Amino acid sequence: MKRKLTALLLTLALLPTLAACGEQGTAGETRTVYAMDTVMNLTVYGEKAASALENAEKELHTLDESILSRTAEGSELSALNAANGESVSYAADDPLPKLIETALAISEATDGAFDPTLAPVLDAWGFTKDLRRVPSADELAALLAHTGRDKVALEETADGYSVALSDGAQLDLGGIAKGYAADLLRAQLEKEGVTSATLDLGGDVFVMGKKSDGSDWRIAVKDPGDTESYLGIVSASDAFIVTSGVYERYFEENGVRYHHILDPKTGCPAESGLVSVTVMCKNGAWADALSTACFVLGTDKALALRDDLAAQGTNFELIFVTDDGRVLYTGGLAAAFTPNEESGYTYELLA
Amino acid sequence: MNCSPKLKPTLWDALVVLTVLALAGLLAARPLFAAKTAGELTVSVSVDGETVERCALSSYEGGVYESRGYTLTVKETDGAVYVASSDCPNQDCVHSGAISRAGQSIVCLPARVAVTLEGAASDYDLIAG
Numbered sequence: 296m297k298r299k300l301t302a303l304l305l306t307l308a309l310l311p312t313l314a315a316c317g318e319q320g321t322a323g324e325t326r327t328v329y330a331m332d333t334v335m336n337l338t339v340y341g342e343k344a345a346s347a348l349e350n351a352e353k354e355l356h357t358l359d360e361s362i363l364s365r366t367a368e369g370s371e372l373s374a375l376n377a378a379n380g381e382s383v384s385y386a387a388d389d390p391l392p393k394l395i396e397t398a399l400a401i402s403e404a405t406d407g408a409f410d411p412t413l414a415p416v417l418d419a420w421g422f423t424k425d426l427r428r429v430p431s432a433d434e435l436a437a438l439l440a441h442t443g444r445d446k447v448a449l450e451e452t453a454d455g456y457s458v459a460l461s462d463g464a465q466l467d468l469g470g471i472a473k474g475y476a477a478d479l480l481r482a483q484l485e486k487e488g489v490t491s492a493t494l495d496l497g498g499d500v501f502v503m504g505k506k507s508d509g510s511d512w513r514i515a516v517k518d519p520g521d522t523e524s525y526l527g528i529v530s531a532s533d534a535f536i537v538t539s540g541v542y543e544r545y546f547e548e549n550g551v552r553y554h555h556i557l558d559p560k561t562g563c564p565a566e567s568g569l570v571s572v573t574v575m576c577k578n579g580a581w582a583d584a585l586s587t588a589c590f591v592l593g594t595d596k597a598l599a600l601r602d603d604l605a606a607q608g609t610n611f612e613l614i615f616v617t618d619d620g621r622v623l624y625t626g627g628l629a630a631a632f633t634p635n636e637e638s639g640y641t642y643e644l645l646a
Numbered sequence: 647m648n649c650s651p652k653l654k655p656t657l658w659d660a661l662v663v664l665t666v667l668a669l670a671g672l673l674a675a676r677p678l679f680a681a682k683t684a685g686e687l688t689v690s691v692s693v694d695g696e697t698v699e700r701c702a703l704s705s706y707e708g709g710v711y712e713s714r715g716y717t718l719t720v721k722e723t724d725g726a727v728y729v730a731s732s733d734c735p736n737q738d739c740v741h742s743g744a745i746s747r748a749g750q751s752i753v754c755l756p757a758r759v760a761v762t763l764e765g766a767a768s769d770y771d772l773i774a775g
Contacts, residue, residue: 498773
């Protein structure tokens with residue numbers, strides 16, 4: 296009798312452990328970081344969450360303040376912009392030249408629809424300085440003369456890279472830096488043995504692995520017409536999802552709304568018939584830059600670009616929201632994208 | 647030749663099995679009970695990454711938050727929260743409009759103030775855009 300009573304008590308004692316097993320890893324640890332002119336929420340699951348978050352925050356601040364910021368005194372990028380055309384050398388493992396190399400490759404692939412030298416034009420509109428205004432056509436023409444990827448010379452040297460900006464060009468990597476940072480954080484998390492995490496870098500999302508129940512992450516895509524609502528939900532794992540939309544930064548003057556996604560060819564807010572573009576792909580830097588480029592290109596050219604890049608081994612999916620109330624999404628999202636039928640949009644799956 | 651003794655289930659064995667089954671059933675049903683309360687939204691306000699206010703949306707009466715030289719007035723109406731006014735330079739927080747779903751947030755970057763709605767009963771894990 297005593298033995299059986301002991302068995303019962305042991306069983307009862309072990310049950311909470313069983314219950315705890317079911318909960319392990321379901322609650323991640325989250326950290327809020329202000330960097331790169333935005334707010335970021337990083338959530339990591341598993342035993343190594345605390346140390347991984349600590350390292351991730353350090354990495355983000357280092358990238359922002361010491362390397363990629365255009366405004367922080369002493370950052371590598373601000374030093375390059377202030378070099379008056381002189382060549383600047385970088386070590387082989389320095390992130391800056393690698394990011395510039397990626398930015399130039401995307402600029403070329405998109406025929407300039409993504410342009411990392413648009414900084415002076417963005418400044419003229421005040422989108423980078425919170426002093427928003429409409430520049431004159433003459434002012435824009437003068438500024439555009441100093442833009443273009445041909446004004447950035449990047450060369451590999453024996454011990455790293457050298458970069459030189461010509462003709463007064465200035466680099467602003469804001470259109471690609473968050474995606475690139477997410478790429479670096481992903482590599483760092485993998486190195487630390489993390490298998491499940493979500494990174495929200497100011498709305499640029501990376502989902503690592505799967506949820507604790509083994510299912511894909513569910514990412515709502517913001518409705519550009521009603522940011523309180525969403526267009527639909529994308530189910531994904533190990534993917535970057537980035538949206539560029541007119542609702543993010545804009546101002547109104549004399550009844551006209553001016554948004555911050557500039558067409559590098561005109562220097563003015565892009566008018567491509569779109570109000571937002573969402574890109575999903577396996578590379579953060581590409582996802583970030585392509586969302587801007589595809590917005591500028593418009594639906595047809597963006598789809599042609601998707602085909603061209605797929606032929607070169609870079610695959611990505613797109614969700615367009617047109618200014619006439621349609622949501623168009625590419626074939627690779629057929630199973631992964633669930634439209635929000637209450638949104639009022641017309642949904643079309645593209646071939 | 648040795649023979650194993652014949653095992654006969656007793657009342658004690660049955661009691662152990664029933665106890666385990668009953669508790670397993672309770673554990674399995676726990677999410678169903680949790681779901682009833684998961685629909686309640688919580689307002690969380692953080693300043694520079696530190697949470698300064700956290701309460702149920704139903705009891706939130708708005709607030710005035712000062713940070714980095716800026717003042718934001720947050721209001722609640724009909725189950726939604728919005729920044730009614732701010733003296734920050736870009737007014738992005740005011741332009742963000744109202745939020746009423748779990749996972750949504752309004753961020754004032756110059757002031758480093760974030761207003762977030764939390765709640766487990768959501769169709770999604772994150773918001774892109």
